[in-house]
Amino acid sequence: MEKMNQNKAPIHEALERFRKMRVVPFDVPGHKRGRGNPELKALLGEQCVNLDVNSMKPLDNLCHPVSVIKEAEALAAEAFGADHAFFMVGGTTSAVQAMVWSTTKAGDKIILPRNVHKSVINALVLNGAIPIYVNPEVDHKLGISLGMTLEEVKSAIEDNPDAKCVLVNNPTYYGIASDLKGIVDLAHSYGMKVLADEAHGTHLYFGENLPVNAMAAGADMASVSMHKSGGSLTQSSMLLTNKTVNWEYVSQIINLTQTTSASYLLLSSLDISRRNLALRGKDSFNKVIDMAEYARAEINAIGGYYAYGREMTNGSSVYDFDVTKLSIYTRDIGLAGIEVYDLLRDEYDIQIEFGDLSNILAYISIGDRIQDIERLVGALADIKRLYAKDPKELMSAEYIAPRVCISPQGAFYGAKESVPMKETVGRICTEFVMCYPPGIPILAPGEIITDEIIDYILYAREKGCSMQGTEDPEMNRLNVLKL
């Protein structure tokens, strides 16, 4: 096939042509280039409100692309080495849902690790598929789930030969990658599809010396958060498919829930970001890697913190490590990750991505500068000086294996009652409980509640984690199935 011109940005160029046409708008949006909402125009700027236009012939339509969006998606597919690329405007959540719904329906099994994003299990609540969780290995010191080993995936597949697909985080929030290529070969040999959640993996398509990306590994579908490491606007994302997938069917699935008023701000940001990554991605991510490695070395030199990196790899549960990620273990200075996270924001005006019970994650990207890295390192040194405590008082975060009793859908829509949290032990939960971020469920609908889980929830809340998912906003009560 002839190589395309990655210098082009078809949606961006169409918007420019359209602007020069000075078309009089008698269509939506009703703010009419901002004139009807001067305060919005003052906030966002004239150029921005001018770009907020409706789908129309010169600008194509995301629900059924035939011209500039089609061309932009084809360019993206080429840049990412995919057979087809879909521009998504409902966040990577919408891409993950489309992957799950394209491969499973009610009663079908899907093999997945427990540390998936809640969007995966939400998709199961809606379509009635059954999760088969692979036991992850846990790093007991760091208190985080690692990747799936090939052996564990194999035993899950052999126990459930009727499963339709395997879902893999590539990589996890913390940067840990499983042996994706090995999992793809294994799953394909059993006729199962492989879905990759690459919410934290856009850069794997462009950087060097990084874990393999899903398309190169032969996975069937991948959800790629362009707005995270790719630089596009928040809420814009991409779904990639390989030749093994009927993309026309995927398109139908996407259109079940996708808006018919896709924002051109989001679409043009995807288009421009793809061009930027295709032309300059390699250099940019090399800089990101340099900054992350520098920060890791400086933070480890402070003492008390452990900023982990490639030394974590072990050939199985940590098959590879994404060195652009800056995850830092904080418990040895006697502070939970969430406490360091709060101190950085409240005392040092530094906002990081998240803190869990033992770690923090600072997101390093193409927008960072070395002087900001110095601030982060300086602040961590000062936090240690001023706030370090005896680490013995901290509870360590352990992986709690979920016990799935009924399908997420059966539980969520089943007859339920609200019960004070401490009285729920032994009951089946019908809703989610999670800390956000990272948004990985502690409990999902259909799972048994245990003492251990209740203790964990209470401790996380006491340490200041933002707890979400329950109907009761204070999370004093949980919804459980009626006996």
Place this chain on the structure above:
Amino acid sequence: MVDTSMQLWFSDYHTSNVKVAVKVDRQLFGQQTDFQRIDVFDSQEFGRFISSDGSIVFSEKDEFTYDEMIVHVPMAVHPHVEKVLVIGGGDGGVARELSHYEEIKEIDVVEPDPVFVEACREYFPDNARGLEDPRVKVFNRDGLRFLRTKQSEYDLIINDAIDPLGHTAGLFTKEFYGNCYKALKEDGILVYQHGSPFYDEDEETCRAMHRKASHSFPISRVFQAHIPTCSSGYWLFGFASKKYHPMKDLDADRWNARGIKTWYYTTNLHKGAFMLPKYVEDMLEEEESC
């Protein structure tokens, strides 16, 4: 009568709604570095001046004010300064003032941008001669990074960085004051640029600085000077100290006996500089109590 002379004006924005324009004779230097855009101009009124990202850093006409104030105020208080750290100050003006003191043994100047140092050596030789003093060592490093590894090492730290929003933003943060505290000896003093309290846009920055310093050091006072090229022309400095009080521990006789020639600083002015307008005093007190 039409004025046919060349009209080239340098606009220094004090806020988005206020600018001071300086008539320029000619531009001598202009370069985008890894850190900032640096320009050097000759002007009728201010003589030669240097700007960073479009904002005047100092001019020949008024640089003596803050170089003197930021050096002589702490030096007239601290009884035995041997080791000094200057952060920023790549022009050499602060080092030049420090070189008057014989008891000082080491002066470390940490300026991240080597181009700034070179431009000053070339165009401001009177300032830059301060860097020629054999006690001075220049480090082209990030200030925060330099500080991180230092513990109980300095008698005096002078933060000469002026822009809390630009590439030196890290030198106006809680971690900076914290790291300075650690790098100072048990009777050390930190003196720093405190900005201008006048315009609304600057006020919050000014408040935040005092909040951070006063929560990091047992003694934290503010003093003032009149510097025309600074925002609103009214400028504050911070004096944060572990032991010495800027007024109670002022040894005027000792300082006057040194016979240092100055144009702005006197030991009488020293006392006056800490007498602040009511609105500034109120603002600082609010931050101390929160």
